[in-house]
Amino acid sequence: MLALSAVLRRQQFLIRALGVGGSHGGISHHRTMQAVKCMSGTSLEADADSILRAITPTLDRSRHKGQAGKVAVVGGCREYTGAPYFAAISALKIGADLSHVFCTKDAAPVIKSYSPELIVHPVLEESYSVSDLGDEDRRQITSEILAEVDKWMERFDCMVIGPGLGRDPFLLECVSKIMKHARESNVPIVIDGDGLFLVTNSIDLISGYPLAVLTPNVNEYKRLVQKVLSSDIDDQDAHEQVLSLAKRIGGVTILRKGKSDIISDGEIVQSVSIYGSPRRCGGQGDILSGSVAVFLSWARQLISATEGNFTISPTNPTMLGCIAGSALLRKAASLAFENKKRSTLTTDIIEYLGRSLEDICPAS
Template identity: 45%
Template sequence: MTCNNDTAEIEARLLKECRTIVPLMEANLYKGRAGRIGVIGGSLEYTGAPYFSAISALKVGCDLSHVFCPLNAAPVIKSYSPELIVHPILDAGNAVDLIKPWLPRLHVLIVGPGLGKDSGILDTVGSILQFCREQQDYAKPLVIDADGLFMVTKNPKVILNYPKGVILTPNAIEFSRLAKSVLDKDWEATSDPDPEHVRALAVALGSNTTVVHKGQSDVIATASDGVSVVKCAIGGSGRRCGGQGDVLSGSLGTFYFWASLKPVRDPPEGDGCFPPAVIASYAACLLTRECNSRAVAKAGRSTLATDMLEEIHPAFESLFEN
């Protein structure tokens, strides 16, 4: 379906649709109904990234957040928070077999935060995604960021026409590398991306693919309806601290699950203009930018991703529960 409204009308429609996917906090809910998110990532060098992603998913409102990581990263990630369920199995010789039983319990997989570029680990992750592709009962919607994008750049077929839907969240440099690999285009890395370039990459990767190009304005394009390209330019700041993209990926994991469900509130008039992946992506971009804006207002140049975590609740309440 095509949306022909102007930018302001599109963003107003999107915000209304974002609000419809937020589940009500009712007494009859049981643990897991609001989402069980899995993060595949972490390495000896990068333990913060999977933490920021997994804890952001929880703070947005999912019920359980799992991290699948190598053995040497697990104790550090565990030490950051007792809220996370940490599985130190990603570098085991039988990692795929160890992870398989957990897949039916998860609603969305976030692939890449802090993953590193170890070829053995990347092969294992590729095997997990291939298993999900071949076994429909195990297939999960995917959010791919950071070193997960490196994996896709090296082998785009790993997500090509992935059946359950996949959202990629590249920054400017990651996008330019993907464009070269997938489209053989030498597009310059820029924080002000061309929406048609973002659309072209999404279409090339298959009908279930959405691309979120992070930048001065976040540009979201999907191939799921062939037409949707939207921008999120509200909020944000000039402070680009490490971990901000992980806050986005974790938030997106929770929103993606919520968007895949039938809305629990009455939809706005004309609901259905945007696919679930676009609604989820817009919600996550808007929330992350608002968290950044609020954190920078307090800490300025000293703002860190940990400061942004503290802003998730007030930002969420202001954007989606008014």
């Protein structure tokens, strides 16, 4: 009896997750069987190539700089300069027009030296650089930092918060305020890396914000599940757990990274399992966060241009952005691996982003 009710619960979950129909009584045998077949996983798989084709804008000579997207990455500190670079350069390689980085003063020259394409703002401060100051001076510095970021905020189509941010308390306090301003301005935010450390400890920062996307890796997901659901990772019901977590955080979108990426906005759940590579070099999550930012921006543009009259599913731009970003990164990783095998590095994967998108969605 117990086993039977567990099966029924699972069927109903799959039916809800797939949007096959209502879960209240009267589920037809056919629909139930359809959902049961999906337990093998394949039908939760998103049609990522179609989504990529649908949301990637055509290259039109009448468009001006900025229309294909302006993104900003908030990250980069004494320890980490690679992560914000990977996220920001990936956004450009996919097709965004402008990519900014807001980082600490000493990370900035390093990041600038990786690439002249990035617009790097050396604005953030860590505790060590304000340790001699009193509370009033610290408040003054915080408000100067906020004013500097606010000058740009409304121009951004999306912000990525966290790659290589570090965990310094003064810096994170300041980034919380940046996040609040982004939310007040309705700027979508992709939260990754140490940004997830910050929001896991202050979930109100993003709770109930439908334009927030969280992209946890295995450790970050574990911490989030422990904090929000007071439980451990459930690999048996992985899809259901991601769905519950997204719903519990008030309809943010979660992309749980792993062998399959699982994506949910608390309403539906989808996976991306295509392509991928066996190389697990650091930095692939950073490529993903920059990619999701671009695709999310394009999906929002498309939805507003067509006033919602478009035929792709799902219809939530954050879901579309996650599916497209995940599939593209995984395709680039698989092409890089074909070529470089064990020596594949994140910079090699970035070099394949353009070709991967071209294969799926040719420029002309």
